[in-house]
Amino acid sequence: MTKFTLKSGSSITKPFNKVWIILGVLLILIVTFSFFIRFEPSLINLSELGVILEKMFTPKGERTWGDYFGFVFTLWEPLVSTLEMSLAGTIIGSLMAVPVAILAAKNIFKSKFVYLPIRFFMNLIRTIPAMILAVVAVYFVGIGVLSGLIAITLFTFGIMSKMLYEVIETVDMSPFEALESSGATKTQAFRYAVFPQIFPVFLSYLIYIFEINVRASAVLGYVGAGGIGMVIKDNILYNYDRVGATVILLFFVILAVQFMSNYLRGKLQ
């Protein structure tokens, strides 16, 4: 609380900002809980880290550097399926999110009975980690790219529906009013007043989620959801060098996807 007194003699007091209390309580909670985490420095073995890195980034046994990098070229097929399931999952999941996001937006459907149940359903989907979605999908449709696709579709749906309805709620509704006053139906007013405002944002989110999904789907293969993650899983016990080569490939692919994503999203501004 600060009190300002002006030359004229009048004074005004700036009220205390409650955010500081919340931050203080959070800090105390974090410090308290950190005492319960068992932390034993003696278990950290840095020399082992060096050994593993050496195993990953040098050819194993009698293999040559040619073999090491040659392995990368055999990864074409799983790499393409990883990218394919990321892209297809991103697009399908995003399209599924559109009608749900519209139903969840308070400024479009003003009734609580519409947007509250929809939001609850959306929150429910988002509580499930992508990895668990993949495990369940593998259980239902078996090991392979299809289960990865299902996991990524649902994961995308969760993020996109949430982000999109928040965008719809920040849209300028004044052109909607203008369209309605000119005799347009609500659907037409949405198409011409709201859609042009959200479409570029939707595309930008779609590209960003694709970027997230490429990273995620590399790991999803680990639980049997196909793609490059399965290569890592198959080699991690005995062929560290192959895991290393795969990691190097993934590094460059993800970097390329990120560059493309930044470029395209820049164009959409």
Added chain:
Amino acid sequence: MIKFENVGKTYPNGVQALKGVNLEIGDGEFVAIIGLSGAGKSTLLRSINKMHAITEGKLFIDDIEISSIKGKDLRMLRRSIGMIFQSFNLVKRMSVFNNVLTGRVAYHPTFKTLFGLFPKEDKILALESLETMGILEKAFSRADQLSGGQMQRVALARALAQKPKIILADEPVASLDPITTVQVMDDFARINRDFKITIIANMHHVDLALKYATRIIGIKNGEVVYDGPSTDINDEMLVQIYGRSLKHDEVLGE
């Protein structure tokens, strides 16, 4: 012709915005509605295209009683009435041309308009409306690149593209500078004269209302307290409308 018969409007929160309004506005008139903020100007204006529905009395447009119409009939009514807003209500990231084309949307069935395609006549009409407003060269600029005065002209072009019989203007110049204000008011006068479109405008500035409108309707607490030619209005009547006499600089608006 627009005819109010004992029209009243009570909002769900109990606020009585209009009381016992009786009016007749003929085709081709230029009417200014003046009064304090909250007097009911906006409610009166918006009751004409049923953006606000009245709760008492009857409202006729060309002998059709509009308080009972809904659905397609209501949309047909609204289609024949253009509306201009204080904040222009354009889609800012869309081109001027596409904004004006939205004035044609109500002429087509919903499913046909979903893909954003319009017949050639609509496109020509949109461009001609822009030409009428003197901003044809801005047709393919984004709306957010225009000045306030230009945006209001685009909004007018959008209204003209509707081929309206009536244009309602809710504080059309309240967010414009004095010079642009005069230009936009001149545009209203021109549209009124050349196309015989009835213009009904809510105005803050009394001097502008007196200069451009041929008829003044003064509202106080939801009731019409003055209705007559703009040439007949005097200080005494302004006292009636505003509750006290206006100083010289207040009449001049700025």
